[in-house]
Amino acid sequence: MAEDLNQKYGLNAAHSEVVSACQVVNPGDALDMGCSGGRNALYLGQQGFVVTAVDVNANALGQLQSIVSQEGIDTITPRMYDISDATLDADYDFIACTVTLMFIDSSRVDAVLADMQQHTRVGGYNLIVCAMDTADYPCPMNFPFTFGPGQLSAAYKGWELVKYNEDVGTMHNGARLRFATMLARKTA
Ligand SMILES: C[S@@+](CC[C@H](N)C(=O)[O-])C[C@H]1O[C@@H](n2cnc3c(N)ncnc32)[C@H](O)[C@@H]1O
Secondary structure, three states, rough: OOOOOHOOOOOOOOOOHHHOOOOOOOOOOOEOOOOOHHHHHHHHOOOOOOOEEEEOOOHHHHHHHHHHHHHOOOOOEOOOOOHHOOOOOOEEEEEEEEHHHOOOOOHHHHHHHHOOHHHHEEEEEEEEEEEEEEOOOOOOOOOOOOOOOOOOHHHOOOEEEEEEEEEEEOOOOOOOOEEEEEEOOOOO
């Protein structure tokens, strides 16, 4: 069994939805949007994906780059990229965006989703996990963006929703709110 690089470098385990998605999504070209220190990128790399890992945090990217260099990994490329630009320049089989969209300016989210969709190959997948603000669980955090009920599924009309829920979850600080969780496959 391959060495657990997340554990070796003191990173949290990959997001549970990334781990679950890997039961469904075959390895290919992956984009990790908002990669932070690289917990998901390293996991995807170990599953056989060729990963572009983007973030605006230079320190986080530096941390991931240093792991990639130390381990001699040539299948993970950390890159500075502002997601809100919505100007992806390559196509992917899998785009993962876990707990990141809520940090994007709300006026840019439609463009970001459209860009992700456009740059996903037919048969490829998007994974999104994002905070919601609902009447029963008002979002207690001051995020620039949160999804409303049904908003994420509506944005993926025409895609196959392999997994979709808006379940209540708990943040690290104990805050309870709903999260839109979606694994969707581009069918045409
Ligand atoms: C809560 S962390 C989530 C990290 C990772 N996706 C995960 O599941 O562990 C959110 C990340 O999004 C990044 N981020 C926030 N706004 C961004 C933007 N406009 N463009 C790129 N990355 C951004 C932050 O720097 C941070 O690393």
